[in-house]
Amino acid sequence: xxxxxxxxxxxxxxxxxxxxxxxxxxxxxxxxxxxxxxxxxxxxxxxxxxxxxxxxxxxxxxxxxxxxxxxxxxxxxxxxxxxxxxxxxxxxxxxxxxxxxxxxxxxxxxxxxxxxxxxxxxxxxxxxxxxxxxxxxxxxxxxxxxxxxxx
Numbered sequence: 001x002x003x004x005x006x007x008x009x010x011x012x013x014x015x016x017x018x019x020x021x022x023x024x025x026x027x028x029x030x031x032x033x034x035x036x037x038x039x040x041x042x043x044x045x046x047x048x049x050x051x052x053x054x055x056x057x058x059x060x061x062x063x064x065x066x067x068x069x070x071x072x073x074x075x076x077x078x079x080x081x082x083x084x085x086x087x088x089x090x091x092x093x094x095x096x097x098x099x100x101x102x103x104x105x106x107x108x109x110x111x112x113x114x115x116x117x118x119x120x121x122x123x124x125x126x127x128x129x130x131x132x133x134x135x136x137x138x139x140x141x142x143x144x145x146x147x148x149x150x151x
Contacts, residue, residue: 005072005081007031008040010048010088011065011135016148017111018132019090019098020120021051024105027124029131031083040084048088052109053099058092066134068127085131087140114145 009031012019020027032047034040041061049056065085072081090096098109112120114136121129135141 003077003079005074005079006034006040007081007083008034008044008047008086009083010044010059010061010086011131012048012052012054012059012088012090013144014090014094014111016113016145018114018117019048019052019054019109019111020124021100021106022108022110025123027120027128029085029128030109031085034084041086044084044086044088051101051104051106053101054090054096055092058090058096060089060091062087062089063140065131068131070125070127083127087135 009029011029019030021030022028030048030051032043032050034043045056045059045061048054048059063086065087067085068083070081071078073079094111098111100106100109117132117136121132124132
């Protein structure tokens with residue numbers, strides 16, 4: 001067995017909200033396995049669309065973020081799971097229905113405001129808290145919030 005799994009996903013923004021999925025008792029960000037020969041960028045958009053129901057043609061990648069790594073046991077072997085993360089904006093209508101991919105164990109998809117993040121992150125994996133904290137401290141986020149406040 002290959003001892004590495006490569007996945008890709010994103011922090012999906014819509015105005016003052018971030019999209020989360022609820023999977024296996026925790027809030028998480030949408031992501032999925034990068035298939036052989038596929039790009040991380042393309043995979044991120046496909047997986048977000050499949051896991052949440054958002055049309056992939058309305059997902060625009062703004063920038064690449066830091067990757068996360070963690071160890072996971074698969075079939076009795078320890079593997080390293082590396083996730084490439086992207087900052088993505090949803091350009092569609094805010095009322096587009098969210099459809100959780102129940103086949104992947106996702107029971108809910110929900111937009112949370114930046115002000116609600118503290119509660120959501122309490123029920124998230126440490127790597128998700130780390131990634132969101134990284135995003136919130138980026139100069140890009142401060143500019144993004146500033147633009148929203150001017151609307």
